[in-house]
Amino acid sequence: MAVIDADEQVRDQVARQVEAAGIIAQSYDTLDQFVTRRAGGEQVVLVGDDTPTALGVCEHLRSQGFWLAVIAYASRPSLRRVVAVLRGGGYDYFSLPLDTAALLRSIDQLGDGNAPYVAARQRAAAARTRLAHLSPREREVLARMAGGHSNKVIGIELGISPRTVEIHRANMLSKLGACSSTEALRMYFEEHLLNGAAARPEG
Template identity: 30%
Template sequence: MGDYTVHIVDDEEAVRKSLAFLLSMNGFAVRVHISATDFLAFAPEVRNGCLVTDLRMPDMSGVDLLRNLQAAQAMMPAIVITGHGDVPMAVEAMRAGALDFIEKPFEDKVLIEAIERAAERLVQVPSGADDVSAIQARLNELTEREQQVLAGVVAGHGNKTIAYNLNISPRTVEVHRASVMSKMQAKSLPELVRMALTVKVGLT
């Protein structure tokens, strides 16, 4: 599994325990933190850590936690767990430095694979230049309408909002979204958002 620790930040004890149990059973070293504030104080001491944090917590949101980690120069590969319908907030978290977001409820293997991907960042610096040019080339394949839909997705808008803004039907948005996912070779919404942020789509 490599020499790193997965830090779980969640205000709900039951969630912390179940995540810690799941990851421990799969061979990960785990440490739990009861709040974002608690983890923020601890973070500067972390060496070789990955972060799994809930997005909605009473003391500080997952997005604010990531921003504070950036400010404290204590950032580490981070995955945010989000409730249904929190995609705008999850996109905001990715802008703040998260690598991935996972929507509840999720399968165990989805979280484990996300952590393994995050851990790869600890041992290798991502090859940025190739990624950017490859993503940009795919982006150039999109039609103007597909690019508008992609920008809406990255802004965290749902299909109905994108449809309203572009004056087209939600069904048409779905068709465009499917085409965007295919052309961009994105297997999931987080991956699509990550690509778009890499080439600064929809960023103002």
Template identity: 30%
Template sequence: MSDAVIHIVDDDRAAREGLGFLLSSLGLSVADHGSAADLLARLDDSVPGVILADVRMPGMTGLELLDELQRRGCLMPVIMITGHGDVPMAVRAMRAGAMDFFEKPVNGMALVERLNEALRLARERQAAARARAGVLAKVASLTAREAEVARAVMAGRQNKQIAFELGISLKTVEIHRHNAMDKLGAGSAAELVRLLVAAGWGE
């Protein structure tokens, strides 16, 4: 599990240490943070991970932390830990994007099972983000004209239509289309469209 980290965020040191001991004993990599601000200052979200945060903390609450992580585009799933009186707040957190919440005292094995699911999700998100970044880099290598032709292909235009609309020869369209597909590693028009959608062109 060394390729992923569980980030425990709680102002209660004993609670952090207790959870940390449990998770470490099961072979999970753990980082503990005494506050939301501490997490945000130290977080490296290029490494897959899960954030396990207490709902009620001084300064930035768990709900406010969740909002900030989403604003930053953090890919890590967030699981909330809540005291009995904080359950409504935890429910609001789930509606705002948290993966789950656990009430204190936490059932350790149920939490570990959920954390393993969250870790799988974190790795999938990281892999998808890397793939998207690779496609974006390839798309960025297209010339302005290649991009125009690629967008026209994406819109379902045939080469003759593209040539007419752009005021260029059919042969030139074919060259730009070939170059765009070559740069993107697309073997067909359908694959070209799939890659462009993955790059956000369909949004």
């Protein structure tokens, strides 16, 4: 497990609690240090939700196309903050001092890294990376495809011809490396549903 916290005192306290519970902890001062020094075997990242924020860690992992279980903690977490982290891809959130028994139960739900939840999150991260290569118009076309709209309806909504929609559709499939529209839609729903966004047409 990785522990990231800019506050040395809090970081050491959390690491000691984790290790007392039987989990090997590797401490990092910052997200940058974690990125450059991590061994690569961590499945769980415990983050003090101050500096850096847990959302920043989640966003970095998504930008790299993979997912780890980001568990945030804070002395007095607000409900708004907890919701923001969980919707942003975080796995769990705890108050300090850590309830190590509850933390262990949460981690146990991850299994050995091949549990359905973990696999789904990893697919979502990979999907987001591919979708990031689409142009705004290609994303609009894909979002409307996800709404069940035909090329004709999509063209009317976007003010373009059905033929232009087909061109955007072909380019989109090529960029995604998708063999079919169904595969492209699977990526769309994985990225949107598993990362907390509503899967509905944009705009």
